[in-house]
Amino acid sequence: MRVIIGSDHGGFHLKQEIRNLLEEMGIAYEDVGCDCPESVDYPDYALPVAERVAKGEFDRGILVCGTGIGMSIAANKVKGIRCAVVSDEFSARMSREHNDANVLALGERVVGPGLAREIVRVWLTTDFAGGRHGRRVAKIGAIEDGDRE
């Protein structure tokens, strides 16, 4: 699995924790920044992560800002991206099993590092359930394509 990660200043420290976890898990990743905790704009990091997942260069993306909200709003503007803001393990699992989320957004000011690590671990190791959920996810794609019934 190839993972691409990014954060703004509000998520910089948690991104470092996630980098450590990915290394422990033996998962290859690319980090698009930011590279220090100085103030930056979260859409500048959400866009390359979302675009490169949408293009198929990476299997999953992980974005971190203060709340996860701005990152998720920006990432979900990219066609093909299903970004879920998650702050508990149950939602992490459901976002994969039911929604086939391909980008995870976390808030450094919302979840502590221990919980964030468990969320990422669950999110990266849970498969999409398919079946009726596949039909529903396909309908999200139809909305993106302007193909409403």
Ligand code: RB5
């Ligand atoms: C930055 O202060 C903060 O607004 C940002 O990290 C994020 O929480 C936005 O949604």
